Amino acid sequence: MVAPDALLRRDKDSRKDQLWQDANRLCELCIMEAADHLRNLTAVNDHLSRWRQWVTTEADRLHQRDGLVHLDSKAEASVQSRQETITRILSRYAGSDPDDTEFIVFECVGQIMQNCSRIVLGEISALDVLEAEGRLERYSRWMQSQSDWSHFLTLLGHSNPTIRVLEIGSRTGATTEAVLGYLRSREGVRHYSQYTVTETCETSLTTIQQKLQHQQDIEYALLDISIEPEAQGFDLQSYDLIIASNLHMLPRLDTALGHIRRLLAPEGRILLHELYPETLITEFLMGSLAYWSSAEDCRPNNKPYISPDRWDSELRNAGFTGNEVMAYDVPSPNHTYFTMLSRNPSPRPEIEFYDTVTLLTTDLPGPWANEVASRFRERGCLVNWTTLHDTPPPNHCIISLLDLDGPYLNDISEERYLSLQSFLLAADKSHIIWVTTTSQMDCADPRYGLVLGLTRALRHEMVAGISLFETDCYTPEAARALLQVFDKLQRALQCPDMAPAEPEYSYFQGVVYVSRCHWMHAGQITPPPDTVSPRKLVLGSLGLIDTTRWAPFHDNLEDLQPGQIEVDVHYVGLNFRDVLVAMGVFGSPDELGLEGAGVIRRVAADVTDLQPGDRVVMMAWGIFRTRIILPITSCRRVPDGVAMDDxxxxxxxxxxxxxxxxxxxxxxxxxxxxxxxxxxxxxxxxxxxxxxxxxxxxxxxxxxxxxxxxxxxxxxxxxxxxxxxxxxxxxxxxxxxxxxxxxxxxxxxxxxxxxxxxxxxxxxxxxxxxxxxxxxxxxxxxxxxxxxxxxxxxxxxxxxxxxxxxxxxxxxxxLDEWKERGYVKPIRPITTYEAANVADAFRYMQQGTHMGKIVIRMPSDPMDLAPTSQPPVSFSPDKSYLLVGGLGGVGRSVSSWMVQRGARYLVVLSRSAGESDADWAFIQGLEEQGCKVTCVAGSVANVADVKSAITRCPRPLAGILQMSAVLKDQSFAKMTHNDWTTCLATKVQGTWNLHHAASGQPLDFFVAFSSIAGICGNHGQANYAAANTFLDSFTRYRRRLGLPSATLALGGVEDCGLIKRDARVLQAMQAASVRLLTEEELLEGLELAIHQSNAPVPTFTTFPSASISQEITSDACIIGLGNTRPTSNPTVRTAWPVSDSRFALYIHIELKKEQSTTAGGAALKEILRRIEQNPAMLEDADTLTSLTRDMNKHMARHIPQANNMSDEELAEMPIDSLMAVEIQRQLRADFNWDVSIVEISKIGKIGKLSEAALHQLKKNHGLIKNSEE
Missing domain, CATH: 3.40.50.720 (NAD(P)-binding Rossmann-like Domain)
Known part of the structure; x- marks a missing residue:
């Protein structure tokens, strides 16, 4: 729905404009120079004779005063001056990188000029000159780069990720490379179902295939577009886009365009990339080639190229829409190529699918409703009005305007709910377009987000279908956009072979947007790392040295307070106290680094004893960083002659x-x-x-x-x-x-x-x-x-x-006195580690085998420690964290993970928090790790209970996890008002309560757990889906207020929660090939959501044309959306309707899906799955041997040297406190064994622990009774 004139753009790089001016200037000079060489020569054939004639004629024209367009003065027309200028220009660009295509045009022009005599005499062909050293290929790539197709192709691929593309005449592959770059996502996922590259002969096709061998997902075929395509094995109407470069070389345009149109599907497009007429550079270079003029139809001046106006006429004559939009590569007078778009129009049906439109309102129509009615009447539709109290007419398109008076679903009364329910059920033979206020692109009121979930769920239950149209304003332009949506729906219904109708549209800042779900790895979603700020050492998980990272920091680096200095740290001394802090024995990770040496960067105005450049030794908290501000009382000048590491x-x-x-x-x-x-x-x-x-x-x-x-x-x-x-x-x-x-x-x-x-x-x-x-x-x-x-x-x-x-x-x-007396001597030996290897230094000190001191050398450039990804999430031991929703399977996993990452104060709010014996046993395990757990019995839907939970936080509240959920599943036809409100209460009212009760609290994060039921909809879960899409809108609303917020939309979790407890549910989901999450993936998703909780609010550019769109990413982090087998398998059930174009990319994801299980993890999970189905396997000796080996590898997977150990060595590996915390989580997830860290430490070795885990596994399956222990 983007206006055609906004689809093609031109790069406004003024530097390129200057480059083309220089290139044309060089070409004019080279033409005159070549003419002097060619005037007295006889060409070897007719086409070279015509080229020689063109060169001499053009040179004569350039010698005339009015022809000197690009020459600075007539003086340059003299032979000596001309040759000097040519040499100067060529030398200016001669030093460029040979792989750099930007200056290739100069090289090609110079080479043709230098070889012009040999070319005309037939001693060498112009093609040989241009193909030498890859010139022609680089020239083609450069010419291609001047035309900007990015916006058009990106929008086309987004709109229809399953487009079929045919490229005619690839030649050098430059066009193919450019197009494929635009038809792939940032993650490398293709946005097309078929891409076919064609050439007219086997040799050319083989050549282009070799050039593009690094490209995947391409088909190659022979095609002469001058001949009937059916006779060459091509199906008619089988392509959505045909890219044709240099069609002017064909003998008859009308024949070629006719064949192209027959290959295009209705509404399919042709993209023409053609030479601009009368371009000196093109004539000079290409005119020397043998195939330059082979046209049989009438062309001006016997030249192969034709004007844009002629192209428009030819396209219309062939049945296309003509020139819908055209763009030149560079500004006049330097045009070289132009791009033109045209369509193969679909025939207009004699009878409209919907010729009557019914507008649904709550009461009398308002101004915008009347505006909508006027637009549809102008369109030729009959317009009816109706309310929820009326019986909906069958086979109409119903446009719901219920949200014009406010969010209709918010706090809906039973009467209004039943009226809506009855109307929607009676309208199951009509298509509904529900108009609402935007909550996805931007959100000023998250209550409108409820309708997203309702409509998504109803698509699984209604026959005719239901679409959504969001708008950020109620203006005549928005009414016209709604009419466009209606027309698109009509076309989709009339041409079922075309792309299906969109389920959702969002009209925002004058542009109609559609959404697509992208699958990517977590590392691709997190914001790009800060590569500018100074670094400090952070610990992702207490007790896990491998989680140490150098993270950027911004605190306290602006103004110096009196008595302070800023120091660039060069060395940090490692002390055993640092190891104890890292292990979580005491202290805070912020205290890491107690002593060091560095060079002063700045001093406060009142500091006179020290100055920038002085070397100092430091004693303070938190010196493990590249730069630090501290008081002068914590520093002493390093005496001359003493090395910094000493x-x-x-x-x-x-x-x-x-x-x-x-x-x-x-x-x-x-x-x-x-x-x-x-x-x-x-x-x-x-x-x-x-x-x-x-x-x-x-x-x-x-x-x-x-x-x-x-x-x-x-x-x-x-x-x-x-x-x-x-x-x-x-x-x-x-x-x-x-x-x-x-x-x-x-x-x-x-x-x-x-x-x-x-x-x-x-x-x-x-x-x-x-x-x-x-x-x-x-x-x-x-x-x-x-x-x-x-x-x-x-x-x-x-x-x-x-x-x-x-x-x-x-x-x-x-200490100063002892130094002066010479009593203090350097500690020897010193073991030095680079900052990038700081984890190795911690491990070395923990072994207790070192002598002397261990120091960490900081890099001269702190950017050498620039992270490649976001640092792991850690939680402050001096803050409280509120977990809403109890200590069920997911709650236990999350709380254990938080404690491992440093949390020491957890407050749990739920109706039954801490009431069961299992809860108290689990809480005791957390307290053994030094965490205080406060349980508050109550409902998040009750604001008094929420306030009580926050009041009982023993430390300042730093984060909220809203994990509460109540399920009341029922088909919408049978769903009662109580079912609706009960399900919504915890997520909607509960989230509002948390939002208001925590106002004024400086939270680090606010993460709401939602479900993919809200993203995809689900049969029988209209209430649950609505509650979850409210959370998505609420996240954008909070971010709009400058508050931290994120939503984590979860699929089913296999390792914990309801699915693990209900074997029938697990079996049903496995039978449908539903992809289930592991506990590790759940926690990875939560970590990502916490990172995203403070992501910047999206900013929207104000464009000069309201028809130019932009990409906006949703706030929901979705994990677990997918299947374990291809969707082409008839037994596979996707979470989304097959026709939902929002998930059209998934078929391409299946083709490049990667397994992300860790070493030993895949084999272990497979054998545990088989044991779950047949516990008797635990009595088999071979099974036990295999299981023990895989368990040993899995438990030792965080130890680098474990990869090189034998099975016996792994079994004997001791378990230290750094490993125990991670192993505890693995045992809980894989073996349903809540074992304390104290017990793990007592067991002592990996092999012994595997034996104990096997014993527990047998108990779980009833193979060992308590009396046998």
Missing amino acids: AATLASVYMTAIFCLCYLARLQKGDSVLIHSACGGLGLAAIQVCQVMGAKIFATVGNDDKVTYLIDEFGIPRNHIFDSRSSDFLPGVMAETEGRGVDIVLNSLSGKLLHTSWECVAPYGRFIEVGKRDLLANGQLNMAPFIQNRSYIGFDLFQMGQDKPLNYGIMVHL
């Missing part, structure tokens, strides 16, 4: 060692000190402090290499070094101290080794605890040693910096 390792370990030993432990000369993990950064610093103070050193380490290092580097006697991984150090220490013990223990060990260390403390001794595990676990300590005046002191450097800044400042000055 500077990044000194501060925390030396400040801790000096303060713990010299101040807390009151270290004196001659004191004995036991230093645990002595080869770590803190241990090595402590050794050097003890040596400065003259203390006797005892140490523990984890292996022999570290023993050797302490002996060689620090001279510690071998009998003073013990094993840190066992309690054997106790007898060793006691033996070396004659049973007394040591004066000071600097402890970082945990568990039973902490208690063993406590026994090493001598009377009046001091035990300094710098570890965290036992403190956080609220461990117990033997109190008896305190009788002999022993002291136990805990210390955390960074906690002191936060709580006691004065003491912290004293420590900083103390």
Whole structure:
């Protein structure tokens, strides 16, 4: 419905205009130069004689004053000046990339001029000159690029993704490449069902096939359009678009156009790409070719090309509509090609399908209703008026104007509902067009969105059909657009072989839009990553090191506050505290990175001690970033001669060692000190402090290499070094101290080794605890040693910096004093990791095998850390999240995932939240992971209950997941008013309640779970579909207000929820080949929806012509829409009506569908599916062996080295806390086993866990009874 004059555009690149002016200038000069060479030569044949004559005649014309169109002055007509100018122009463009087609025209003109004499004498053919080095192909591609077909072809492919295309005379393939680029989506999905490339001979066809071998989904055929196409095996009326380039080369246009029209379907189009007459460059280059003039019909001046006016006449004579729209490639006077569109009109039927239109209103018609009536009367239709109280006339087109007075379905009374229901049921022999206010393109009132779901569901139940027409305004133009929709419906009904009628239209900003569903991977939907902003380290899931990402950040990088500096970070020192934070043991991911070194970028106005360019060492929270702002009190200048990586390792370990030993432990000369993990950064610093103070050193380490290092580097006697991984150090220490013990223990060990260390403390001794595990676990300590005046002191450097800044400042000055005295030496060895490999650094430190310090080197250009995708979603441990809808299958999966990603405060609102034993067992598992779950019993449809849930949030509310749903399935004919309102209450009124109750809360996201029933409609779910399309409109409404919002439209979920609990439903869906979602896909979709929740509101361009359209993406994120077998299979049932053109792309998706299961996952799921059907398989030894192997691989899939391990090695792989969280989710999804992380950790190894999972699987199928355990 786009106006023809808006279909073709011209690139308004002024640079190209200048390029064409230069090219024509060069051509004029080359023509005059060639004429000087050709005047006295005799051409070898007639066509070259004609070309020689044209060149000399044109040169004579150019020598005349009025012919110098492109020459700067007459002086350039002199031979010397002309040759110099030609050389200058050619050299200007000669240095371009040979693959760059932009300057090929200069090369071709120059080559023909330089070889003109040899061409005329027959020593070389012009075709050989032009084809050498791929010139002709590059020239064709360049000429093709000057014509902009993008808008026309993109709209055509969108309007009908199953078009059939025939290309006549591809020659170089340039046209084919361009067209296919426009007839494919951004995801690479084709928007055509057939694309046939033709040539007239086998040799040319083979050549073009080789050139296009990288292109898929193309057919090749021989076709001479001058001959009857039926005789060549082509079916008549079998193409929707025929692209014809250079038809002027054919001997008879009337014959060719007649054959083309017979190949076109009714309303099919021809796209002509033709030379513009009298173009110097074309004449000079192409006139030298043998096939330049082979026309048999009357052509002016014996030239093959014809004018646009002649083309218009020829098209009309052949039965086309003539020149509907034409566009030149470049502005006058540089025209080279033009594009023309024409149609094969369908014959107008003698009798209209609908000659009477009935307008349905609630009361007396208003102004716009009367405007609509006038338009239809002008069209020649008989117009009737009716209300819901009347009996609808049969076989009419009924236009519903019920929404003109407001959203008719909103808060509908029982009386109005029954009236509508009766009318729609009685109108099942008529086609209905429901007019409503737009809620898809834009949404000022989401209540209008209800009608989308109703009409989509009714298409599954009504015989004649129902269409939707949205409009953003009620103007005469909108009435004319409605008439266009009616006409399109008429054509579709009269010509059933054409594309089916559209189910929905949206008139927006003067353009009629239609929607299409696109299938794509999640990574293609997320907004493009920020490649400009600085980066910081973020953790997608607590406990999963693999989810670390360098993400862009924008906070606090504008104005510096007094006393602040901005630093470009060069190195970050990694501490074990960072590992504990990443594991979720304590702290926040925002705290990652406690020390580093960098170069000052900016200083505040009041900062005088430091200046930009100074090197500084930093101590602060969150240094894992490429740039940071911090107070000058957290920085010290790096002394000259100290390397940056050394500077990044000194501060925390030396400040801790000096303060713990010299101040807390009151270290004196001659004191004995036991230093645990002595080869770590803190241990090595402590050794050097003890040596400065003259203390006797005892140490523990984890292996022999570290023993050797302490002996060689620090001279510690071998009998003073013990094993840190066992309690054997106790007898060793006691033996070396004659049973007394040591004066000071600097402890970082945990568990039973902490208690063993406590026994090493001598009377009046001091035990300094710098570890965290036992403190956080609220461990117990033997109190008896305190009788002999022993002291136990805990210390955390960074906690002191936060709580006691004065003491912290004293420590900083103390460190400065030690540096000045030369007591502080670099920690050696240093292991350096690049920032891109930061996850490897965390794993290395966790192993406990390193010596010295680990540092992360930041790139010189932060853009080297630019992400390729959006960072994983994470949840703040200091915020609350409201989950509406309970702890059913989906609710459990979501809440577990949120806790894994950092959430520590969940509030659950549902009618039965936390009432069942199963709920409490599940909640206990979440609390074992450190999450507090608050259950609120109530209904989201009750605003008081919603307010209560928000009030009970223990931390500020940061996100809302609206997952509530009530099903009241029934065919619309039998659906009661109560069925309608009950189903809508939770999603419609409930969502409004959440919206209002959370107003003023700075939410990070607001995601409403909807269903593909709203997208596709579903028989018996008109109420549910309406509720879900309300959510889609509501999302656009909230975004319009600048508030976060997203909708997640789900298909059936196999791993959890209703389908998993009901075997009959699962079997029915599998029989219909309905694609079911896995839990992993559900969570991936939710992650995408959370990302989209803050996506920018679509902006709409105001066009000078209201007939130019734009692409707008919906707000709903749809997952699980599809089938497991091809839709051509008669047993397959699609979720949408077969005639619904919104899903026309799916047939192309089937052709390139990819399986996204992970390694081992596909095989595991298949064997579990077979066991579900036949549990006796669990008694088969071969089955158990295969299942165990696949389970081991699946559980270890997040460990990189697992791919290279044998089955035995996989079975023996230990399970650390980083793996346990992910494995817990897998076991819940695949084996229906709610096992706690504590239990997983106790099991200890992958193989043992697989055995336990098999045991649980047998229990699930009744093969093991509780009494047998």
